[in-house]
Amino acid sequence: MPDLLRELFSYAFIIRALVVGTMVALCAALLGISLVLKRYSMIGEGLSHVGFGALALAMTLNMAPLKVSIPIVAVAAFLLLRISESSKIKGDAAIALISSSSLAIGVIIVSLTTGMNTDVCNYMFGSILAMSKSDVYLSVAVSAVVLILYILFYNKIFAVTFDESFAKATGTNAGRYNMLIALLTALTIVIGMRMMGAMLISSLIIFPALTSMRLCRSFKSVVICSALLSVVCFFIGIVISFSFSIPAGASVVAVNLAAFLIFYLTALILKKILEVSA
Numbered sequence: 001m002p003d004l005l006r007e008l009f010s011y012a013f014i015i016r017a018l019v020v021g022t023m024v025a026l027c028a029a030l031l032g033i034s035l036v037l038k039r040y041s042m043i044g045e046g047l048s049h050v051g052f053g054a055l056a057l058a059m060t061l062n063m064a065p066l067k068v069s070i071p072i073v074a075v076a077a078f079l080l081l082r083i084s085e086s087s088k089i090k091g092d093a094a095i096a097l098i099s100s101s102s103l104a105i106g107v108i109i110v111s112l113t114t115g116m117n118t119d120v121c122n123y124m125f126g127s128i129l130a131m132s133k134s135d136v137y138l139s140v141a142v143s144a145v146v147l148i149l150y151i152l153f154y155n156k157i158f159a160v161t162f163d164e165s166f167a168k169a170t171g172t173n174a175g176r177y178n179m180l181i182a183l184l185t186a187l188t189i190v191i192g193m194r195m196m197g198a199m200l201i202s203s204l205i206i207f208p209a210l211t212s213m214r215l216c217r218s219f220k221s222v223v224i225c226s227a228l229l230s231v232v233c234f235f236i237g238i239v240i241s242f243s244f245s246i247p248a249g250a251s252v253v254a255v256n257l258a259a260f261l262i263f264y265l266t267a268l269i270l271k272k273i274l275e276v277s278a
Contacts, residue, residue, distance in 0.1 A: 008242055016131045017195055017248065021234050023143035024192035028204035029230035030150050031185050033222055034161040036209040043080060043182065044202030046099035047189045050076040052198035053106035054190075060113045066138050069190045076102070077186040081179055103198075131194055139191040146184045153180060158219060200249040204230065207256035214263040215270075233259055 008014055028044075035041045051073050058068035076098060083094040131139070150157065159167040160177045168174050185205070192201045212225035237252030244251075 004239070004243065008239065013131065014238070014242065016133070016136045018235065018238060020131055020136055020139045020143075020191065021195055021238065021248075021252075022231050023140060023147075024188060024195070025204055025208075025230040025234040026227055027143055027146045027150075027184070027188040028192065028201075029208040029226040030147075030223060031181060031188060032205035032207075032209040033212075033219070033226055034157055034181050035185065035205060036213075037161050038164075041206050041209075042095050042202070043077070043185060044189060044205040046080065046095035047073050047077060047186050048193060048198045048201045049099035049106075050102040051190050051193045051201075053102035053109070055193070055198075056106035056109040060109055064134070065194070066135060066190060069193070070142070070187065073186040073190050074183055077182040078179065081175075081182050135194060142187050142191050146187055149180065149184060153177065157181060162219070196249040196252065197247075200253050203253045203256060204234075207253070207260055208233070211256070211260040211263045214260070214267040229259060230256075 032041065032044075035043060051069050054069040054072040055065050057072075058065040061068070080094055080098055083097075156167075156172060156177045157180070159170075159172055160174045160181075164174045164178075167177075188205075189201050192204060196204060208226040208230040209222065211229055212222045216222045216225050233255045234252050237255040238248060240246070240255065241248040241251035
């Protein structure tokens, strides 16, 4: 194991992937708790498809992928909430509408320009080789902004997550903080897509929160457990990916699935023990 880790850290691209991946995993885990509790977790899936369309456009225009994707996905997050709140198209239908349209547009753009090549597969399923130095700097800066904003508005996010009606009654602008959650999610998805892929990035949002909720009961404990679990699962996933030469995104998702099953079975066993002792 020490030899494996020594070899792992000898590669610059692995270090870049670990730095960005750890930041993204942390951001995704924190935001995922609110999204799961508000039954809006599929927004990650929708925005990742929008991100693929934006990346396809950036490739066509020969522009920096992240600089093109960030504003487009942020606008999509705003439109998702607006469509859901102010029209007859609600929740999952709004996500399906925007995500499927964006994915289709991305595929059309790619097909008419570069074709379905290896770069497109990397965007869809992730590649740890995709992170350049400029991507790392931008990703770390964006991740830091996401974490700072989450910490600054933690109490407000907690309020709109658990009881939006009560939060409105106490004078909290719930719409503003819902938008903040959506925009932070959009930023997290964009910076994580290069490594995890458009098809798998939403798993970083969903799995840690669902896994932590099997054993943890308070919001604070779920936040701490999700953050630690997400970072640990990401690191283990990268190690497995490097060892067996499998895609990083799929490896990280598989580790998160294993963690979910372990927590789920542990919760069942503890429940049985408590029932017997009672």
